[in-house]
Amino acid sequence: MTAAQVAERVAAGQVNDVPVRSSRSIGEIIRGNLFTRINAIMGALFVIIMAVGPVQDALFGGVILANTLIGVIQEVRAKRTLDQLAIVGESRPMVRRDGVAASLTAEQIVLDDLIELGPGDKIAVDGVVAEAADLEVDESLLTGEADPVLKRPGDTVMSGSFVVAGAGAFSATRVGRDAYAARLAEEASKFTLISSELRGGINTILKFVTYAIIPAGIALIISQLTVGNDDDMAEAIRRMVAGLVPMVPEGLVLLTSVAFAVGVVRLGKKxxxxxxxxxxxxxxxxxxxxxxxxxxxTETAMDVSEVRLLAQDAPAEAVLGVLGTADDRPNASMQAIIDAYPAPEGWEVLDSSPFSSARRWSGAMLAEPGSAEPVPGQPGQGAGARTATWLLGAPDALLPPGHPVLTEVDEHGAAGLRVLLLVRTAATLRSVMEGLPDPAADAADALEPIALVVIEQRIxxxxxxxxxxxxxxxxxxxxxxxxxxxxxxxxxxxxxxxxxxxxxxxxxxxxxxxxxxxxxxxxxxxxxxxxxxxxxxxxxxxxxxxxxxxxxxxxxxxxxxxxxxxxxxxxxxxxxxxxxxxxxxxxxNFSVLPSVVAEGRRVIGNIERVANLFLTKTVYSVLLAIMVVIAQVPYPFLPRHLTLVGSLSIGIPAFFLALAPNAERARTGFVRRVLRFALPAGLLAAVATFAAYLYARHVYDGNLEAETSAATLTLFLVALWALAIIARPYTWWRIALVLTMGAAFAVVLVVPFAQEFFQLELVGVRAPWTSVAIAAGAGLLLEVTWAVLRRRTTKTDALIGA
The missing domain is CATH 3.40.50.1000 (HAD superfamily/HAD-like)
Structure with missing residues (x-):
């Protein structure tokens, strides 16, 4: 095609505009992170709180906005990394334009382009074969047919198939979304993504969380509107929202996406x-x-270490040089031969067949300068030339079992060397391709072993x-x-x-x-x-x-x-x-694989850690709501209290834990292990918090701010204890993380501005120290429960592994 014809087709939209699979667009990333079910729930609660005020109780809206921005930024970083690497790694078909073959991207192909094919090439668009030289195409990924299909001029080829042998060219007849593979991908009948147990487990958890939130949330709404009086309806609404917000594990999906995105960037650097x-x-x-x-x-590059002649006076090295020139797409073995033996002058290639992994040999029919009489009927022979068919390939594919030459081949093989056999026959190449001569066939057509080509591989x-x-x-x-x-x-x-x-x-x-x-x-x-x-x-x-x-x-x-x-x-x-x-x-670089394994383990292990924290919060929130409904008392917290507790015991620590190094072995049973911790931890946190709240109600007799402060202290201490368990095994920064979160909460309790902002103030000594004692008891019970469950789970995992 000419440049003018290409321009016409581009203007008409007849281009291969299939989008790159490597990542979502920026618009899709923003929509995917912003318009989520969790953001919709939290957004509705945010609007309600903003209607009744004050702004301190709407802090959770800022957390959701920050989470969304972090998710967008991290995924955009990952997208840029993927897109840059995809450009490096994408295949570039050879397309003939203006009489010259040029390497183009698949997206630059237009209708009627003439595209060259060779072994290993992926067919990017649908088309009709224009040229074929023993062209074999594997369509098994599309049709399920196992055997390669021999293609001749006029035959169709489908996008998504690939060349296994031979060479040729085809004219593009369907491009872009009209191509066969693109339609299959859109119908999701073939090219599907691999499964993710981690994402599947999180979706399962969110499904059960939804089932728990709906009835608990409805009961809490009715309860708070009932126990509140008409003069303080705004307070009842605030406490209702406070009960609903922590039920939603808003950061779990975000941190999973962030962990994957950071992994992509880290591996991209490698x-x-x-x-x-x-x-x-x-x-x-x-x-x-x-x-x-x-x-x-072994490395792709190889070296010829020896050519062992089996037939004296045979021009083995010259033939090897000519065979190299006959192969337009040499594999690693043939490239080693080309490097070692340049092609001599005076030889003519009459016919050729490239290497096929099914046959395990390549060959050519050559006209050799010599003194013998020319063979009648053979094309391209000058005076004094003689012809023969030469094959180069796996010795055991060219010789029958038990042949004496195979013994020597095995000796070289036992030393770690690759061995190719060069054979000669008087039969035509076409007849050989239809089936190798039987060992008992006429001596004139039999395969004559000429030389062993010993190739050294570099580990x-x-x-x-x-x-x-x-x-x-x-x-x-x-x-x-x-x-x-x-x-x-x-x-x-x-x-x-x-x-x-x-x-x-x-x-x-x-x-x-x-x-x-x-x-x-x-x-x-x-x-x-x-x-x-x-x-x-x-x-x-x-x-x-x-x-x-x-x-x-x-x-x-x-x-x-x-x-x-x-x-x-x-x-x-x-x-x-x-x-x-x-x-x-x-x-x-094969050595990158351990880094990929390490990234996978980091993602799996760390997301499991933070999932424990988020699900613990959901469990204690649902249970507290149920207890409040049964006891018919005001909900013990305002939204600002649970935003503070959640941020210091879950949100901020989870971000660091999700991105930290982690070499733990990946295991199945993600959901089972997360629930194994979250259920008892959430139960103990809820029971301890509600007990401290009821005791504080008895002590303070209507001082709602003091009652809330005592309950908040108990809940934070139990949540911090759970964080201390999840952060194990300890390193200096994990210990510092837990201590920093505890110190931050202490600052809130002692700094007057923070006390007023969060409406927290510990009154007297009796109730606060009782709250600490209750939290300590719950923490010790959690330690014992966790130790017993972990021992049982270790035995179960050992039995499963056995």
Missing amino acids: RCLVQELPAIEGLARVDVVCLDKTGTL RKEAPATLRYFAEQGVQAKIISGDNALSVGAVARGLGFPGAEHPVDARTLPEDPEELADIAERTSVFGRVGPQQKRALVQALQSRGHTVAMTGDGVNDVLALKDSDIGVAMGAGSPATRSVAQLVLLDN
């Missing part, structure tokens, strides 16, 4: 692109990680330390590679990998899912694993209850990455691999 936010949590829950050897444990420096980290954290590692099993086992032994002494050749694996699952459980190293077998191994491990992560960089990893719980792709991997993964390591 050049890790998080394509789905719950992936941070997901990797922390993984108990099996499947590693592709090449590009993950990543960070691989041993990363594998040790996973072992120490109780995460099983499995190496699943397409290489020779002995070679994979040797690399694994060099890394000190458990089970490396017994690698399994995947060609011997059973097809029965149960038998395969048994082998997958007890085996750590697999070689000669095909793309479908990688997927089957992942599914087998999942069938035994494992949460599985898969790392990879090649086209043969795509299916396994898509089916795994967490897919991790290397930035240098194929576009198809990066598009299906939840995490992309842009610098190909």
Whole structure:
């Protein structure tokens, strides 16, 4: 297409304007943080309080506004990080315009563009094939069809599929939201986000909280309007609102979003692109990680260490140089050969077939300068030329079992070396592609072993330390590679990998899912694993209850990455691999994975901590409302009191705790563990507070401000004790955090301005010290209850783990 034709289509809106998946727009972020159910409830209560005053009782509105601003700011920071990394990590199709192929973003493609294809390329839009050279496309992610489809000129290709072999070009016929994959995504029939136990647990908690708030809130409203008199209706309304506000865990959802957003920014600094936010949590829950050897444990770059001739006087090095020029998209092995052997002059490529992970070989039909007579009917031959078909690939794919050459191959493989076999045949390349010659076939068409190409792989420096980290954290590692099993086992032994002494050749694996699952459980190293077998191994491990992560960089990893719980792709991997993964390591740095695990654990562990605090507040608020209704007394607090208690014992500490380092192991049962603490803590806080309130009513006989002050003191001390339990294990800053919150409350009690602002004043000695004693008793009971519940839960978790 010409530049003028492109401009016409852009003006007509015929562009591939599918929005980037990496983040929400700023408008969506603001709406998502501002217009929430919780903000609607709190906003209505804020309007009521503003109508009756004073402004001190409307402080909770400022807290909600601050929370919303924090949420927006943190998510915008995360959005910018994601968008910047997405630009770096996105695939860039080669598009022919004005007769020149240029690398463009997917969003720059317009209708009728001619887009080039090669192995590993993701098809960004729908189209019709214009050129094809052994072009094979995998459409399994869209259609479920497992086998690659051979495409010829005139055939259609669909967005969301990817090239596994061959090369070609296609003309874009449907772009943007009209493309097949875009329509599937909108219908949510395929590309779904991974599940998040953390978010699911919080939604479950909020659902039960809603069920508890509605009846308790209605009863409290009726009660306060009944016990209040007509002369002091405003006071009754204020105390009614005070009872409703703390029932809502307003900061829980916010801090969860903030924790995820901060995690995205932190990982972004390590050049890790998080394509789905719950992936941070997901990797922390993984108990099996499947590693592709090449590009993950070893570097992508390789070196040819030796070419071992099997046939004397064969031009092996020259042929290797020519085969390199015949491959437009060389893989790592072929690139090592290209670097070692430049192409000689005088050779002609008559036909070629690029590497296919299904066949496990590439080949070309070459015209070789020589003294032999030309073969009649072969095109492109000059005088004195001779032709032959040369294949380069996995020795066990080109030779029958038991062939003597395979013994030498195994010896090299046992030393951790990759070995390719160069063979020659008089048969045409097309006939070979239809099926390798039978070993008993005519000698004229048989495959003649010419040379072994021994390639040395470079183990990543960070691989041993990363594998040790996973072992120490109780995460099983499995190496699943397409290489020779002995070679994979040797690399694994060099890394000190458990089970490396017994690698399994995947060609011997059973097809029965149960038998395969048994082998997958007890085996750590697999070689000669095909793309479908990688997927089957992942599914087998999942069938035994494992949460599985898969790392990879090649086209043969795509299916396994898509089916795994967490897919991790290397930035240098194929576009198809990066598009299906939840995490992309842009610098190909395998050692970043422990950081991702650490971020996930920080998010999970810290949100569980703060959820304990927020749910404790909800429990004691609901129970206090019920007690007030039953006793038919005024609610003991004004909104300002609970804003003060909530801010110092929950809101401010939770913000620090949610973003602190946390290396605790991720475990299932989030809701169960949170309720295990919140229910007894909330019950004890409510009972202690109400007891102190009733005692203060007896002592002060109608001095409502003094009664409220005594109850507030008890509630704060019990809440502070709960915070001290949740903050464990102690570090200097956690101890300082708890002490600072206690000191801040003490300042309010002794500074005259603060006393007047918050309407708090401790009168006399008897009631205040009784309130302290009641709080201490409740705190000690909470310690005992927590110790017993924790011991029982530890035993239960141990039994579940066993």
